[in-house]
Amino acid sequence: MDHFLYRNGALYAEDVPVAEIAAQVGTPFYLYSTATLLRHYHLFNEALSGMDHLVCYAMKAAGNMAILKTLADVGAGMDVVSQGEYLRARAAGVPGERIVFSGVGKTAEEMRVALQGGILQFNIESEPEMETLNAVALELGVVAPITVRVNPDVDAKTHAKISTGKSENKFGIPISRASAVYAHAARLPGLEVVGIDMHIGSQLTDLAPFEQAYTKLAALTETLRAEGHDIRRLDLGGGLGIPYERSNEAPPLPVEYGEMVKRVLGHLGCEIQIEPGRLIAGNAGIMVSKVIYLKSGEGRDFLIVDGAMNDLIRPAMYDAYHEIVPVIEPAPGTPQQPYDVVGPVCESGDTFARQRNLPVLKADDLIAFRSAGAYGAVMASEYNARPLIPEVLVKGDQFAVIRRRPTFDEMMNRDTIPEWL
Numbered sequence: 001m002d003h004f005l006y007r008n009g010a011l012y013a014e015d016v017p018v019a020e021i022a023a024q025v026g027t028p029f030y031l032y033s034t035a036t037l038l039r040h041y042h043l044f045n046e047a048l049s050g051m052d053h054l055v056c057y058a059m060k061a062a063g064n065m066a067i068l069k070t071l072a073d074v075g076a077g078m079d080v081v082s083q084g085e086y087l088r089a090r091a092a093g094v095p096g097e098r099i100v101f102s103g104v105g106k107t108a109e110e111m112r113v114a115l116q117g118g119i120l121q122f123n124i125e126s127e128p129e130m131e132t133l134n135a136v137a138l139e140l141g142v143v144a145p146i147t148v149r150v151n152p153d154v155d156a157k158t159h160a161k162i163s164t165g166k167s168e169n170k171f172g173i174p175i176s177r178a179s180a181v182y183a184h185a186a187r188l189p190g191l192e193v194v195g196i197d198m199h200i201g202s203q204l205t206d207l208a209p210f211e212q213a214y215t216k217l218a219a220l221t222e223t224l225r226a227e228g229h230d231i232r233r234l235d236l237g238g239g240l241g242i243p244y245e246r247s248n249e250a251p252p253l254p255v256e257y258g259e260m261v262k263r264v265l266g267h268l269g270c271e272i273q274i275e276p277g278r279l280i281a282g283n284a285g286i287m288v289s290k291v292i293y294l295k296s297g298e299g300r301d302f303l304i305v306d307g308a309m310n311d312l313i314r315p316a317m318y319d320a321y322h323e324i325v326p327v328i329e330p331a332p333g334t335p336q337q338p339y340d341v342v343g344p345v346c347e348s349g350d351t352f353a354r355q356r357n358l359p360v361l362k363a364d365d366l367i368a369f370r371s372a373g374a375y376g377a378v379m380a381s382e383y384n385a386r387p388l389i390p391e392v393l394v395k396g397d398q399f400a401v402i403r404r405r406p407t408f409d410e411m412m413n414r415d416t417i418p419e420w421l
C-alpha cells in the first residue's frame with residue numbers, strides 16, 4: 001500500500017496534489033511519500049517483534065539525506081556498501097552501532113573510515129578482505145566485529161542481474177567452505193566473529209528460496225557454534241519483492257516473512273538483522289513526467305515523455321515493469337489505446353513500456369511512473385547532458401525539494417579544460 005491515490009479526479013501524494021508540485025518544480029522529478037516510507041519500515045519492525053532485531057535499511061535503494069533522516073529518526077539502522085554511503089548515514093544521524101557494512105570490494109580506506117567512525121559489523125565477503133580488515137584493525141589498535149557472508153547456493157528465481165545467492169555469483173563464500181573460513185577468522189587477532197550474513201537476491205516474490213537459505217543458515221549456526229564460534233547475530237539480507245504490476249500475484253508480506261524467520265531461526269536465540277531496501281523505498285516513490293509529443297508511427301503510437309532512461313534505468317537495465325498512470329484521473333469510460341512510452345535519449349533502449357494500454361493522452365499531460373522509489377534516483381546519470389532530476393519529499397500537506405535540479409552551468413563547470421588546450 002502507498003500514499004499516491006486519486007482524490008477528486010487528481011493524483012495526490014499524501015495530501016498534496018501532484019500537479020501542484022509539478023507546476024512549482026518542473027518535470028521530470030522524483031516524488032517520495034514520508035508516510036509510505038515509515039509504514040514499510042514499521043511493517044518490518046512489527047514482523048520481527050518478539051525477536052531481538054534490527055532493521056537496517058539498504059540505503060543503496062534510495063539514499064537522499066532527507067529519506068535517510070526520516071528513517072534514522074525512527075530508529076532504523078542502515079546497510080551501507082561504500083564510504084560515501086557510510087558518511088551519508090552518519091550525517092543523517094545514524095549512530096555507528098546501527099550501521100552494517102556490506103559489499104565485495106571494501107577498500108582499506110573504507111574500512112579505516114568505518115572503524116574510526118563507529119560500526120556495528122562488517123559483512124566480510126572473502127578471505128583476502130578478511131586479511132585486509134585484520135591489518136587495518138591492528139594498525140588502529142581496535143577489534144573489528146565481523147560476520148562472513150555465506151552463499152547458500154539457492155536459486156532466488158529473480159532477474160539474473162539481481163540474483164546473488166547462486167554459487168556462480170561473485171558474492172560471499174561458498175557454504176561448503178564456511179568452517180575453514182571461520183577458523184581462519186578466529187586466528188586473526190584484529191577480528192571478532194559475531195555472526196553470519198546472507199543475502200540471496202532482490203525482488204524475490206516467493207518465500208521458498210528464503211526459507212531454503214535460512215534452513216541452511218540454521219544448520220550452519222549449529223555447526224559453527226560446535227566448532228567454538230560465538231554466533232550471536234544473523235544478518236538475513238534484504239530482497240523481499242514489491243508488486244510492480246498490480247494485476248499480478250502479490251509478493252509475500254513482511255509479516256509472512258517474519259513468521260517464517262521465527263519458525264526457521266527463532267530457536268537459535270540470535271539477534272536478527274534484516275536489510276530491506278526495495279520494500280521500504282520502492283512504492284514510496286514515483287517519477288512524474290510530462291508528455292512532450294504524441295508521434296504516430298507505422299502501426300504504433302509513441303508517447304514521447306520528458307523523463308528518460310538516464311532518470312529511471314530499470315526498464316532498460318532489468319526489463320522492469322512500472323505502472324504508468326495519468327496525473328489527472330481518467331473519467332470513467334475514457335477510451336484506452338496502446339502506446340510505446342519512450343524518452344528523448346538517443347537509444348532504442350530508452351523505452352519505458354511497449355504497447356501499454358493507457359487512457360488516451362496528449363502533449364503536456366502529466367503521467368506518473370509508480371514504484372520508482374527504489375533503484376531510481378540513485379541509478380540516474382547525466383547521459384545526453386540531461387540534468388539529474390529533482391527529488392521531492394511529501395509529508396502530510398507539506399512538500400520540499402530535497403535535491404534540486406542542477407543548472408547547466410554547474411554541470412559544465414565540473415569539467416576542466418587543460419591550460420595547454
Ligand SMILES: *Cc1c(COP(=O)(O)O)cnc(C)c1O
Nearest residue numbers: 058102202238239275276277278
Ligand atoms: C541490495 C542489497 C540489499 C537490499 O536489497 P533489496 O532487494 O532492495 O531489499 C540488502 N543487502 C545487500 C547486501 C544488498 O546488496
